Amino acid sequence: MAEKPQPVRVLYCGVCGLPAEYCEFGPDFEKCKPWLVQNAPDLYPDLLKDANANEADKVSDQLQSTSIAVGTASSGSSSTSKPEEVKRLPGGKIKKKEKQEVIIEKVVRNKRKSITTVKGLELFGVKLSDASKKLGKKFATGASVVKGPTEKEQIDVQGDISYDIVEFITETWPDVPEAAIFFIEDGKKVPAA
Template identity: 75%
Template sequence: MAADKPEPVKVLYCGVCGLPAEYCEFGPDFEKCKPWLRDHAPDLYPDLFAGGEGKEVEKTAEKLQGVGISSKGNTGGEASASKQEEVKRLPGGKIKKKERPEVVIEKIVRNKRKCVTVVKGLELFGVKLSDASKKLGKKFATGASVVKGPTDKEQIDVQGDISYDVVEFITDTWPDVPESAIFFIEDGKKVAAA
């Protein structure tokens, strides 16, 4: 007795971005995919294409009013301009607020007794990381180097536990870095140094 084999699923791939058509909105450029989707898969995005371009214009006007700009071209003043600068769009149309620059210090324990102190974010305050690693190494008489972290951003790894004095050294050496912008990672939580 042979069991019936299920039929393979047929997937429609976008001719523009190469993603499955239902994932185009999360792709690199949804605007370029829209004409192709309109011709080949209008059933996937009925709310986008049913009303034509009129609904898209209304949605854009609503978004602009939410940011503080009216559809007539008037701005809401200086406050709305600063809000626009703080807003960043993520893939899929989600909005992310602009992050404030901050220095994050984390102590990582290796082999149960050796540890490395990681300093991230100094470059956001205009500090050259190679110079900073040399100064940290000299001050604490230890090895310090600039390495790429897990997110491919550069960070300074300093051998040993220097977290007890590093905040005072950073604020004294680089006055552009305020103490309120320095944070520690303790037990997986971000804690203010001040």
């Protein structure tokens, strides 16, 4: 009688859940690499070489940074500069700081009706719900806080109030300088001043 075949043992990746042989075709191969180097070095020998080279680079970078730090400390510099904290996005890209500016845009709908949107007041410490109430009362129209296309909150005011809004904003909220207010006209940002 023939021998019973033994079941095949498959090593599944602890990061993506795919069999380890298929990690390179999965969506998170970069995240899987450290796990593969540690748990399945025979499947991807190139990764093992890269990992050793990366570790050597990290050690040399650490040695250089400590020697630079020791060199600056021994040079007699008493002022300590705090490194600027940089926010990084998930892909490793650096997040840009938001400019403190108020952007006013008039959007025409149904041929003659228009909506004026005000973006960026929250960057100056203005509570948007209070600002929308004040704008609605001042211009005798409807105003509400809505999420814009970039998932940021903005104030939508019914009607074209762009003629008087700059003066109203600078008088009501003195923290907002007139130089920080811009209009969007024909797709271009134009200073209000």
